[in-house]
Amino acid sequence: MGIFKSKKNKKFSYTPRHFKNDGEGSPFEMKHKFDDYRKTVGSTGGIKSKFQNAFDELKESPDRSANRRILIIIAILIFIFLFIIEFDLSIFLPNT
Template identity: 60%
Template structure:
């Protein structure tokens, strides 16, 4: 009995039943990760923001970009209406 020795973990050569043989079967990965540029080692907020803007600019589906801008604009107007913001400051008499 070795009091100062650490016990080694047992190793098993296990493969899942329906494993196709490509990559690690125990790795959890989202199916769109290889298409995204915003994931990975983004150290700072500025880097994350720049990556998100570049991903938005170089998106091949421009209809989705327009749809997102319209939805964000409507939500901002609803928020301003709820808090009682006076929009008359933008219009001259």
């Protein structure tokens, strides 16, 4: 079943008329400038391996302030969700 597989692009053996191949690669290759530094780019198997690569890349990132900001945003969203469903947060506080 090809439900979860992405469609591959067709490849043709066309070479442009005015292209000088000086070792830079194909003129038709669309590549982001940060693709060489990331593991999560490209087809790397199933969803489990994609999540593992994303977490490994997150752990290796030198910018700790971005990680902290993401955790704060997630915590705020969790508290908003708990407020919407009227969850009683007093169960976490000590009895006085």
